[in-house]
Amino acid sequence: MNNRYNKLGIKQTIQKHWMDYTLNMLLAGLSEKEIRSELDTYLSTQKQSGGIGERGQKTYGMAISILSSWISPEKELIPFRDKALNLAKVIPDSEWLPLHWAVISASYPFWFNTAKQTGRLFNLQEKITKAQVFNRLKECYGDRETVSRNARYTVRSFVAWGILQDTETKGVYTKANPFMIDNPQQAILLFEAYLHTLPEAKAELGSIIHNPGFFPFQMQSMTGEYIAQNSDFLEVSRYSLDNEILKLKNN
Structure with a gap:
């Protein structure tokens, strides 16, 4: 590892x-x-x-x-x-x-x-x-x-x-x-950073967006599809009706 x-x-x-x-x-x-x-x-x-x-x-x-x-x-x-x-x-x-x-x-x-x-x-x-x-x-x-x-x-x-x-x-x-984040690219960068802290480089979308490690920030809600479409490094997959996984590409 x-x-x-x-x-x-x-x-x-x-x-x-x-x-x-x-x-x-x-x-x-x-x-x-x-x-x-x-x-x-x-x-x-x-x-x-x-x-x-x-x-x-x-x-x-x-x-x-x-x-x-x-x-x-x-x-x-x-x-x-x-x-x-x-x-x-x-x-x-x-x-x-x-x-x-x-x-x-x-x-x-x-x-x-x-x-x-x-x-x-x-x-x-x-x-x-x-x-x-x-x-x-x-x-x-x-x-x-x-x-x-x-x-x-x-x-x-x-x-x-x-x-x-x-x-x-x-x-x-x-x-x-909280530090207000209005630019979605800043929020997406934080999500990518979190995935870089994980050896498996993936996590359930809700656990990312609501992660307590982001307590200093207040961010707008966004869907997994929107995040993936606005990031060259992330991809999204659905594993149930209401749950999505975000992961770093090439991992």
Whole structure:
């Protein structure tokens, strides 16, 4: 099995403006080597908290690994990354958050799985704790300290992106207002990203559209036929009167 499905890899808090900076360089036509050089300088002054200050290469190098979801994804994800890049060219940068979410989720399924457990908890209660998220992830990945550590950085990234909100009690969070997605291509990109997190690369349509991992977003309803007609990477099949399966082509 591809190691991508099992790796953790979120080894520090990721700020959204780092993702914006990386994507802007890609759109400007810089090469991978040039972007990595620019990030090496830029991130040496960027703290995980979002502030400014000196950092060691060992710590900010971990951030570059995650930003590489845009720069140099795995070979199988390059067409998907290119689709996200083309979409970024025609929408304002204020609408890039779903694109960043998609490329990180595809490259690091742990990111999406953390969101899925977070969303499930919000379906049950208005406030959640980091311990609740960590415990659910340990059921999936094993009771290891590295799971809690990577989950902590992922949750703090959600806060940094404005997806979760801190409360007066440390380690307790509320859900922010959802990011409204009006462009169906952004929603379809998120659906494709989710399928890239699954080794089988397919899922029932309802479980995709209503997946708790999409809790940060509010999207319009759409049929499987519409999704498949508007994606070069997805195909739909019906297995009963009311149920459809979406899957990635060539999988």
